[in-house]
Amino acid sequence: MSDVDTPAHAATAQQVLAAPRAPRCLLVTGGAGFIGSSFVRTRLGDPACAARIVNLDLLTYAGNLENLAGSVEEAERAGRYTFVRGDIRDQALVERLIEQHGVDCVVHFAAESHVDRSIHGPRDFIETNVLGTFAILEAIRSRRATGHDVHLHHVSTDEVFGSLGATGFFVETTAYDPRSPYSASKAASDHLVRAYAHTYGLSTTLSNCSNNYGPYQFPEKLIPLMIANCLEGKALPVYGDGQNVRDWLYVDDHAEAVWLVVTRAAPGTSWNVGGRNEMKNLDLLHELIAVVARQAGKDPAALHGLITFVKDRPGHDRRYAIDCGKIERLLGWAPRHDFAGGLEETVRWTLANRAWIDRVRSGAYREWIDRNYATR
Ligand code: NAD
Ligand code: DAU
Secondary structure, X not given: OOHHHOOHHHOXXXXXXXXXXXXXXXXXXXXXXXXXXXXXXXXXXXXXXOOEEEEEEOOOOOOOHHHOOOOOHHHHHOOOEEEEEOOOOOHHHHHHHHHHHOOOEXXXXXXXXXXXXXXXXXXXXXXXXXXXXXXXXXXXXXXXXXXXXOEEEEEEEHHHHOOOOOOOOEOOOOOOOOOOHHHHHHHHHHHHHHHHHHHHOOOEEEEEEOEXXXXXXXXXXXXXXXXXXXXXXXXXXXXXXXXXXXXXXEHHHHHHHHHHHHHHEXXXXXXXXXXXXXXXXXXXXXXXXXXXXXXXXXXXXXXXXXXXXXXXXXXXXXXXXEOOHHHHHHHOOOOOOOHHHHHHHHHHHHHHOHHHHXXXXXXXXXXXXXXXXXXX
């Protein structure tokens, strides 16, 4: 943790804000995923943002160019947006992209992101989240040696702080206590980012966010999985007793927070981002069922009948709760969506985009990717 971040709530604007940064070219990693694609869409849709965007994404199972369809084509024709299928672990590629495109800021979303997958197969998490971040840091360090400075914003999670009891909140200075292979891999990457800033003088910022939800979320995560299963009349699997607590934030509000940090925050600072919206999983599901039933014209009692308590996730963290007072106070950030409105919007989007979800659930979305990128 940087000195200027200690303690988080005592930090002054003078300590943690920089002269506004106006990147000319952003290298966005993982820009075809859920949150990365929201960031790309919101940046390209913001008339006040003139930055070019290079989107580097490996298109793993979680990457889907359909997340960007209709939002990037005009910018691509104008030379403002470029997609590159590639691996963040490929340091030479990252270095070449930074050099070729004159990248002055990397916004790093790419990761393996699903906790259950990390429990069943941790290796990909170490390779992508730890070694991938390491390769990006090495690429930036190498460019720096030639006099080309690049700022790195690293997107991380509240899960690095561990699990809370019934009370308390995570602040920026809370000690790290990751408890799943996913959160341990993210914690390792956060440590590497801070170590490179401290040791080699790289310019870095970091954000730790709570649970996101919204359009284009891969339907393995709680909210899109439950919506899809409601629509298909499938079981709604609740882990354990359903009393685990998460703090939910609409994805575009996270994307805006990242942009504020990228453009305003001083090097070496980190920022907690959350929705001030804690909910027990079971309460969330009841609220979601009410919205799906109303919007899709389904019988709420029948949907409640689909709730199935299943074996708990091993090591399941009980409660996450973010104190986002620092970003609210010093960067003036606030979510634009409350949870009720965001949930309505998400269900509405799902009903209007059944083809997207059907193609993801059936695996059809991979055919196009495999056909177009088989040789690259
Ligand atoms: P996601 O799984 O939807 O997307 C990840 C993207 O990264 C995909 O497009 C994938 O193809 C790409 N990718 C994976 N490995 C890669 C590699 N080796 N090289 C290049 N690209 C690769 O993830 P998300 O939910 O959008 O999360 C994005 C970031 O935000 C992650 O770093 C995650 O840890 C963090 N985060 C997520 C949440 C959340 O609720 N989803 C909350 C806080 C922080
Ligand atoms: O807190 C931020 C993190 O939120 C991000 O860093 C992760 O990338 C993101 O995946 C998310 O992690 P969670 O494990 O909290 O999200 P998930 O949607 O998998 O689960 C949310 C809660 O719902 C959790 O308590 C487990 C529970 N759950 C999940 C699924 C998929 C169920 O009860 N049933 C399910 O089928």
